[in-house]
Amino acid sequence: MKFYRVNALLYKYLKISTNRLERIFDIVYWPVIDLFIWGFVLRYINKLGAVHGSFNFIFGGIILWVFCWRAQQDIAVYVLEDFWSRSLYNLFASPLKLSELVVSLFIFSLMRSILTFGFLFLIAFVLFSFNIFTINLTALALFVLALLLIGWVMGIFISGVIFRYGMQVQIFAWSVAWLIQPFSCVFYPLSSLPGWAQKVAVWLPTTHVFEGLRQVINTGIINWNGLAYAYISSLVLLVLSCLFFKRCVEKAKKLNLLTSHE
Amino acid sequence: MNAIEIKNLKKSYGKTLAVKGISFNIRKNEILGLLGPNGAGKTTIIKILAGVLTKDSGKIKILGKDPDKEKEFVANRMNVASPDSELTGIMTVYQNLKVYGKLYGVKNIKERIDYLLDLFEIKDLKHQKLKHLSKGQSTRVLLCKGIINNPEVLLLDECTLGLDPHIAYKTRKIIKELNATILFTSHNMHEVEWLCDRIAFMDKGKILKIGTVSSLKKLIKTEKVKMKFDKSEGLANFFKKLDIKILSLKGDTVVFEIDYKKHKLQDLIEKITKQGFKINDIIIKKASLEDIFIKVAKREL
Numbered sequence: 001m002k003f004y005r006v007n008a009l010l011y012k013y014l015k016i017s018t019n020r021l022e023r024i025f026d027i028v029y030w031p032v033i034d035l036f037i038w039g040f041v042l043r044y045i046n047k048l049g050a051v052h053g054s055f056n057f058i059f060g061g062i063i064l065w066v067f068c069w070r071a072q073q074d075i076a077v078y079v080l081e082d083f084w085s086r087s088l089y090n091l092f093a094s095p096l097k098l099s100e101l102v103v104s105l106f107i108f109s110l111m112r113s114i115l116t117f118g119f120l121f122l123i124a125f126v127l128f129s130f131n132i133f134t135i136n137l138t139a140l141a142l143f144v145l146a147l148l149l150i151g152w153v154m155g156i157f158i159s160g161v162i163f164r165y166g167m168q169v170q171i172f173a174w175s176v177a178w179l180i181q182p183f184s185c186v187f188y189p190l191s192s193l194p195g196w197a198q199k200v201a202v203w204l205p206t207t208h209v210f211e212g213l214r215q216v217i218n219t220g221i222i223n224w225n226g227l228a229y230a231y232i233s234s235l236v237l238l239v240l241s242c243l244f245f246k247r248c249v250e251k252a253k254k255l256n257l258l259t260s261h262e
Numbered sequence: 263m264n265a266i267e268i269k270n271l272k273k274s275y276g277k278t279l280a281v282k283g284i285s286f287n288i289r290k291n292e293i294l295g296l297l298g299p300n301g302a303g304k305t306t307i308i309k310i311l312a313g314v315l316t317k318d319s320g321k322i323k324i325l326g327k328d329p330d331k332e333k334e335f336v337a338n339r340m341n342v343a344s345p346d347s348e349l350t351g352i353m354t355v356y357q358n359l360k361v362y363g364k365l366y367g368v369k370n371i372k373e374r375i376d377y378l379l380d381l382f383e384i385k386d387l388k389h390q391k392l393k394h395l396s397k398g399q400s401t402r403v404l405l406c407k408g409i410i411n412n413p414e415v416l417l418l419d420e421c422t423l424g425l426d427p428h429i430a431y432k433t434r435k436i437i438k439e440l441n442a443t444i445l446f447t448s449h450n451m452h453e454v455e456w457l458c459d460r461i462a463f464m465d466k467g468k469i470l471k472i473g474t475v476s477s478l479k480k481l482i483k484t485e486k487v488k489m490k491f492d493k494s495e496g497l498a499n500f501f502k503k504l505d506i507k508i509l510s511l512k513g514d515t516v517v518f519e520i521d522y523k524k525h526k527l528q529d530l531i532e533k534i535t536k537q538g539f540k541i542n543d544i545i546i547k548k549a550s551l552e553d554i555f556i557k558v559a560k561r562e563l
């Protein structure tokens with residue numbers, strides 16, 4: 001692994017971002033809209049006299065979800081950028097290693113996630129007077145990292161699928177994270193799900209992060225077991241998804257998918 | 263010393279056998295031209311060497327190494343320019359070249375890019391987005407990318423396609439002066455003849471002939487001769503008797519093909535004058551690379 005090649009890709013991703021309005025929109029537009037909708041809904045529910053305190057974990061959920069969502073989508077979309085520009089031929093003829101490509105995607109998606117996080121923190125703080133940093137900071141950092149890992153798992157997995165099946169599957173680049181959101185108990189506890197959905201949800205690492213978030217907000221206690229499950233499962237999945245990605249790229253090289261543009 | 267060694271290389275796309283067991287070597291700093299009709303398999307070979315396509319079987323050595331095992335060593339010293347490849351359209355020329363300068367670990371990237379843009383006369387496009395350039399202009403940017411790392415091995419797949427004559431000429435000169443081992447494909451015969459030390463003719467996934475231009479030309483034993491006489495009557499009959507194939511006969515001018523296995527030009531001229539014809543003008547057209555190409559493709563050689 002050579003850092004100057006990772007740096008080359010980070011530079012490229014940065015220039016793509018500043019030259020393409022959509023990539024700037026990604027960071028701000030949908031996350032902020034999401035926050036506004038939930039913010040206003042919660043205000044209304046609160047006026048109806050619902051239980052106080054629900055505010056915090058829903059805001060916390062929205063803001064932390066961003067790490068999972070952004071990480072997944074950014075990895076897939078920046079891989080797609082190279083498909084759209086048909087530059088894979090030049091990229092793969094260069095000394096770049098697959099591991100360097102993956103690491104630069106990790107780093108860049110992390111930077112973009114932090115930017116979105118910053119925006120959401122500010123808006124939640126100013127408009128809805130919610131300060132996410134009142135949550136136990138150790139727990140918060142651990143949650144963020146776990147969600148990032150899961151976002152990377154999904155991003156790398158879907159990138160592999162794109163390498164293998166081309167741009168006809170590009171819709172998944174934007175939608176995979178949303179597929180697991182309903183089952184990840186971002187806004188509601190696991191116990192509130194119907195039985196069959198609980199059976200699915202309990203396997204997802206994300207569920208254990210958001211359950212842990214609620215527990216910390218309510219009781220101040222960190223659920224180490226839940227966190228351990230989230231970390232072990234997402235690290236295993238990360239290794240698997242990277243292997244899958246490698247295989248997909250190798251298959252694409254066999255089938256001449258890197259340089260033929262459909 | 264060979265910079266590129268290819269042994270029994272095979273590649274198929276599904277049921278299409280694109281490369282059917284090809285072997286050849288390219289010596290260090292030699293320019294080898296790969297010629298052949300569309301679909302011959304030239305691009306397939308280049309893509310495999312560039313590392314963007316996996317071969318089915320065969321052995322490849324580039325700079326003495328197996329590129330599958332020592333990708334970094336090989337890729338750092340190699341580069342490719344092909345119209346099949348593109349750069350990032352929404353980025354500027356400079357930004358694109360900077361990315362590749364960094365990827366290839368080029369020192370003094372800024373100076374190198376300025377030098378290359380100047381070389382290909384596109385300095386004024388430095389800060390233009392690539393998507394706004396014409397085809398010929400973006401081809402020049404691709405060429406800049408192709409030599410940004412001063413490659414020891416350079417793969418050029420129809421890289422002069424769409425360049426205007428002045429830039430195409432300049433590009434050939436630049437390529438010729440590079441100190442690199444080059445595999446070059448083009449449909450422009452003059453270009454190939456002028457540029458390449460050796461030429462390999464391929465068709466349908468096989469190499470039919472390989473050699474220097476002059477050695478290939480020696481394979482053709484016929485020449486076209488155009489003669490203008492002082493009179494026209496009796497000409498057709500006379501040539502028929504000599505067993506010479508007339509390609510065209512217009513008035514007093516005859517174009518025929520002389521086969522050196524059967525005739526010597528000297529003897530022929532003697533016979534003509536003996537018969538009372540006077541030759542007013544004579545033009546001998548040497549076999550061109552194009553003639554060889556056509557004959558090879560028709561399997562006449």
Ligand SMILES: Nc1ncnc2c1ncn2[C@@H]1O[C@H](COP(=O)(O)OP(=O)(O)O)[C@@H](O)[C@H]1O
Nearest residue numbers: 256260275278280299300301302303304305306
């Ligand atoms: N992606 C592909 N899928 C199927 N067949 C292909 C593909 N690419 C090339 N071919 C076939 O392989 C053969 C060689 O193609 P190519 O190497 O591009 O030839 P050339 O560059 O000499 O024109 C052709 O018959 C072509 O139709």
Ligand SMILES: [Mg+2]
Nearest residue numbers: 304305306419
């Ligand atoms: Mg071709």
